[in-house]
Amino acid sequence: MKSNQLTIKDIAKSLNVSISTVSRALKDHPDISQETKDLVRNYAEKFNYRPNVLALSLRRQRSYSIGLIIPAIVHHFFSSVISGIEELAHKEGYNLIICQSNENQYREMINLQTLIDHRVDGILVSLSKTTQTFEHFSEALNSGMPIVFFDRVCEQLEADKVITDDYEGGRIATEYLINKGCKNIIHLAAPQNLLIGRERRNGYCDALRKAGIEVREDRILKCDTREEVQTLRQHILNLAPDIDGIFVVNDSTAIAVIQVLQQNGFRIPEDISVIGYGDGPNASIIKPELTTVVQKGYEMGRESVKLLLQRLNNPAADINYQTKVFKPTLKIRKSA
Amino acid sequence: MKSNQLTIKDIAKSLNVSISTVSRALKDHPDISQETKDLVRNYAEKFNYRPNVLALSLRRQRSYSIGLIIPAIVHHFFSSVISGIEELAHKEGYNLIICQSNENQYREMINLQTLIDHRVDGILVSLSKTTQTFEHFSEALNSGMPIVFFDRVCEQLEADKVITDDYEGGRIATEYLINKGCKNIIHLAAPQNLLIGRERRNGYCDALRKAGIEVREDRILKCDTREEVQTLRQHILNLAPDIDGIFVVNDSTAIAVIQVLQQNGFRIPEDISVIGYGDGPNASIIKPELTTVVQKGYEMGRESVKLLLQRLNNPAADINYQTKVFKPTLKIRKSA
DNA sequence: ATCTAAATTTGAAACGTTTAAAAATTGCTT
DNA sequence: AAGCAATTTTTAAACGTTTCAAATTTAGAT
Numbered sequence: 048m049k050s051n052q053l054t055i056k057d058i059a060k061s062l063n064v065s066i067s068t069v070s071r072a073l074k075d076h077p078d079i080s081q082e083t084k085d086l087v088r089n090y091a092e093k094f095n096y097r098p099n100v101l102a103l104s105l106r107r108q109r110s111y112s113i114g115l116i117i118p119a120i121v122h123h124f125f126s127s128v129i130s131g132i133e134e135l136a137h138k139e140g141y142n143l144i145i146c147q148s149n150e151n152q153y154r155e156m157i158n159l160q161t162l163i164d165h166r167v168d169g170i171l172v173s174l175s176k177t178t179q180t181f182e183h184f185s186e187a188l189n190s191g192m193p194i195v196f197f198d199r200v201c202e203q204l205e206a207d208k209v210i211t212d213d214y215e216g217g218r219i220a221t222e223y224l225i226n227k228g229c230k231n232i233i234h235l236a237a238p239q240n241l242l243i244g245r246e247r248r249n250g251y252c253d254a255l256r257k258a259g260i261e262v263r264e265d266r267i268l269k270c271d272t273r274e275e276v277q278t279l280r281q282h283i284l285n286l287a288p289d290i291d292g293i294f295v296v297n298d299s300t301a302i303a304v305i306q307v308l309q310q311n312g313f314r315i316p317e318d319i320s321v322i323g324y325g326d327g328p329n330a331s332i333i334k335p336e337l338t339t340v341v342q343k344g345y346e347m348g349r350e351s352v353k354l355l356l357q358r359l360n361n362p363a364a365d366i367n368y369q370t371k372v373f374k375p376t377l378k379i380r381k382s383a
Numbered sequence: 384m385k386s387n388q389l390t391i392k393d394i395a396k397s398l399n400v401s402i403s404t405v406s407r408a409l410k411d412h413p414d415i416s417q418e419t420k421d422l423v424r425n426y427a428e429k430f431n432y433r434p435n436v437l438a439l440s441l442r443r444q445r446s447y448s449i450g451l452i453i454p455a456i457v458h459h460f461f462s463s464v465i466s467g468i469e470e471l472a473h474k475e476g477y478n479l480i481i482c483q484s485n486e487n488q489y490r491e492m493i494n495l496q497t498l499i500d501h502r503v504d505g506i507l508v509s510l511s512k513t514t515q516t517f518e519h520f521s522e523a524l525n526s527g528m529p530i531v532f533f534d535r536v537c538e539q540l541e542a543d544k545v546i547t548d549d550y551e552g553g554r555i556a557t558e559y560l561i562n563k564g565c566k567n568i569i570h571l572a573a574p575q576n577l578l579i580g581r582e583r584r585n586g587y588c589d590a591l592r593k594a595g596i597e598v599r600e601d602r603i604l605k606c607d608t609r610e611e612v613q614t615l616r617q618h619i620l621n622l623a624p625d626i627d628g629i630f631v632v633n634d635s636t637a638i639a640v641i642q643v644l645q646q647n648g649f650r651i652p653e654d655i656s657v658i659g660y661g662d663g664p665n666a667s668i669i670k671p672e673l674t675t676v677v678q679k680g681y682e683m684g685r686e687s688v689k690l691l692l693q694r695l696n697n698p699a700a701d702i703n704y705q706t707k708v709f710k711p712t713l714k715i716r717k718s719a
Numbered sequence: 720a721t722c723t724a725a726a727t728t729t730g731a732a733a734c735g736t737t738t739a740a741a742a743a744t745t746g747c748t749t
Numbered sequence: 750a751a752g753c754a755a756t757t758t759t760t761a762a763a764c765g766t767t768t769c770a771a772a773t774t775t776a777g778a779t
Contacts, residue, residue: 051527052502054735065759070737080757100500101446102735105437105764112480120469121462129456133483142497144448145481147469161478164436166388191387302668332638332668390765401729406767416727438765441734721779728773734766742759749752 053096062090104166112142113355114162114170118150118199123327124297124344125173128197131348132171139356141168148175156183169193169355174201176238193358197351199241207354208370209347213243216340216375217250220294220322223338223377225258229292229320232260235270235304237296244271244296247324251294271296276303284311291319292383298323302333305382320383335381343373389432398426440502448478449691450498450506454486454535459663460633460680461509464533467684468507475692477504484511492519505529505691510537512574529694533687535577543690544706545683549579552676552711553586556630556658559674559713561594565628565656568596571606571640573632580607580632583660587630607632612639620647627655628719634659638669641718656719671717679709 055073059066064083072079072087073096090096104110113136117125129145136143144165146158155175162170172184172194181204188194188206197209217234224232234251237244252262266286270279287308295301301323305315313319315335323330323339330337350371391409395402400419408415408423409432426432440446449472453461465481472479480501482494491511498506508520508530517540524530524542533545553570560568570587573580588598602622606615623644631637637659641651649655651671659666659675666673686707 052499056735066736067738067760068758071758074737076738078757083757097496097500099441099502099735101437101441101502102764103737105435105441105734105766106736106738108764110437120456120465121459123457123459126457126462129481130483133456133481137482137497142480142482142501144478145465145469146473146478147466160433161473163388164433165478166435166437299664306668328635329665329668332642332665334670392765402766403730403768404728407728410767412768414727419727435765438734439767441736441764442766442768444734723778724776726773726775728771730769730771732767732769735764737763739762740760743757745754745756747752747754749750 052099053091053094054099055096058087058090058094058096062086110166110168111140112144112165112167113352114158114165114167115143115145116148116155116158116162116170116172117145118148118173118175120145120147122299123329124198124325124342127344128173128348128351131345131350132352133348134345135349135352139352141352141356148178150176152178152180159183159187163187163192168359169195171351171355172196174199174241176241179240193355195351195355195358197347199243202242205368207358207368209351209354209373210243210370211342211347211373211375213246213375214250214253216324216342217247217294218254219250219375219377220324220340221251221254222258223379224292224294224320224322224383225254225260227292227316227320227383230260231266231290232292232294233266233268233286233290235268235276235293235295235300237271238269247294247296266290271300273299273303276300276307280307283307287311287313287319293319293321295321295323298325298327298330298337298339301337301339301382302329305333305335305337316381316383322377322383326378330378331380333382338380338383339378341376341378347373388435389427389430390435391432394423394426394430394432398422446502446504447476448480448501448503449688450494450501450503451479451481452484452491452494452498452506452508453481454484454509454511456481456483458635459665460534460661460678463680464509464684464687467681467686468688469684470681471685471688475688477688477692484514486512488514488516495519495523499523499528504695505531507687507691508532510535510577512577515576529691531687531691531694533683535579538578541704543694543704545687545690545709546579546706547678547683547709547711549582549711550586550589552660552678553583553630554590555586555711555713556660556676557587557590558594559715560628560630560656560658560719561590561596563628563652563656563719566596567602567626568628568630569602569604569622569626571604571612571629571631571636573607574605583632602626607636609635609639612636612643616643619643623647623649623655629655629657631657631659634661634663634666634673634675637673637675637718638665641669641671641673652717652719658713658719662714666714667716669718674716674719675714677712677714683709 055069059069069087072084133143148155181201195207200208200210236248239245255262301321305321315321323337326339326341330339391405395405405423408420469479484491517537520540531543536544572584575581591598637657641657651657659673662675662677666675
């Protein structure tokens, strides 16, 4: 923040006109004579005047920046969401302030406060895994802050949302396994406080029921990271001889499972079929290549910004929250 | 930017004291009586007063935000750098404005201007692949904007830098191949306008020379993305029968090469050894697992912020730019 | 009671911008 | 040459803070 930046005031002094004349000349206000406009604009051009965005925001009561709270940047899904957000936001003249919650509710709350303090015009959020209460968000919403939730949303919060139909995702994955002839399918699930966790699981359960297969609680494991696969390694291996299909809540966990199984002599998909969720670049690196549910991160990012901008540009429409739902598809490769 | 946010002015009015008293009470200024302090602070607490960061920045002539220009968020290396940056920056009270250049010089220039317009206190940059001229940066530097370059830096620019010793990286990778008995080693290189591209290549060349192996131009291919591997597919396959080692400038390209070679009947590492660069999560998914040069993204991110903060907190030390160099190590797995 | 010093509070300017309203300038008409 | 309208420019307030300098209040000493 070097303050050797030229200001409107400097221009006014140099040119011996008033500050407001400069301001108006720069934005082509009809009151100003052509002569003066040229004078001011040439000077501004020549010395590379750039308005101070901070002052503008303060004056306008609008910052043209939007905040993002995201569990972790390093996951491919999230970073592709960010790409989509960044792309559209910048194109529309907004800049992005990104905060990571690191899957931690407390950090998430701090992040939210930071963004409010910075007077962002709106906020995009994907909930952390450990978030159990939502007052911080409902307070912000009540105070009038536009918030769009994406992917990891929460039912209780009335707000704009962008999601994939995770129930459907769980269903088509499980049905595919069933159609392949699998009879004993386990599910490695996300934490059940997350809606996406419950939905994918429900899709899985309903698909089984529809096929007349009993849903067994001992065949649903909470396991959604590589690390957890290591922790549950023995448990999974004990289960392995009795099962012929696994529906896993995300790709990297699915890959870790495949690796563990392969190391222990199980053949994928001959002995056990595995389906992941996400379709990141890893999916086509693992051998056998991973059959997985496609999640459109980039598009979801864009859509979230769209929804937010709609609300920003139309603050009248107080109510009428929208939920944009992406339909998941199954990318069939070799692992199932 | 809902303006129903409580201001210091509101508090002053409600409490029938002056604005400056409120301001001072809140920051525990010794002039203010304990009584008044309590009064003000209780009120502020009760109604959840939060200072307007925009106004603060304007007044202080310091925004406590730093800008980041990065080629692409979706690459694991860069997203782990971001993580490191975000972590430390937030901890130190700075917030982060992230811009993607998408490997495009023009976008990079726009990004830079945006950040300057936002009066960030300093900027972190990793150059885009297509950046050929550097006036935009030297101008910013000259005007006093602190800039730290990381990973993709440029020799001509005098500034703080954080890099890995890429020459060394190229050297140890190539030497390892030579020690394994490889005699015909090709190099898939990054664009040579990037310093990292030249350095890794030079490391490769020198290692060959030192071993008495002729350096052949036709054995150095510009090829640093999955897509380019597809484009050069036939060329690579034509070369393949005559070679026994490949040093590739990044992991994802290395993986793509392995896949192409395997599909065409070459065995890795028996027929051809392959070494990558980066050590992202993909490296241990591919079969055979990838031997690769380790790049510490998270740590480089943190170090960049550290350097920047040093400069921000010590604007006196005009000169004396620092370059922090990380020593690369080789992670030996199965592909070489 | 008055004075003085110390303690406390307030007013005003500043950061860089916009904009409503007032003021000054111009150019026609007569 | 005066009057008037139209054109152009300026003044001032505002956005939410901080902070210097000035003003006010308090309390102790006479």
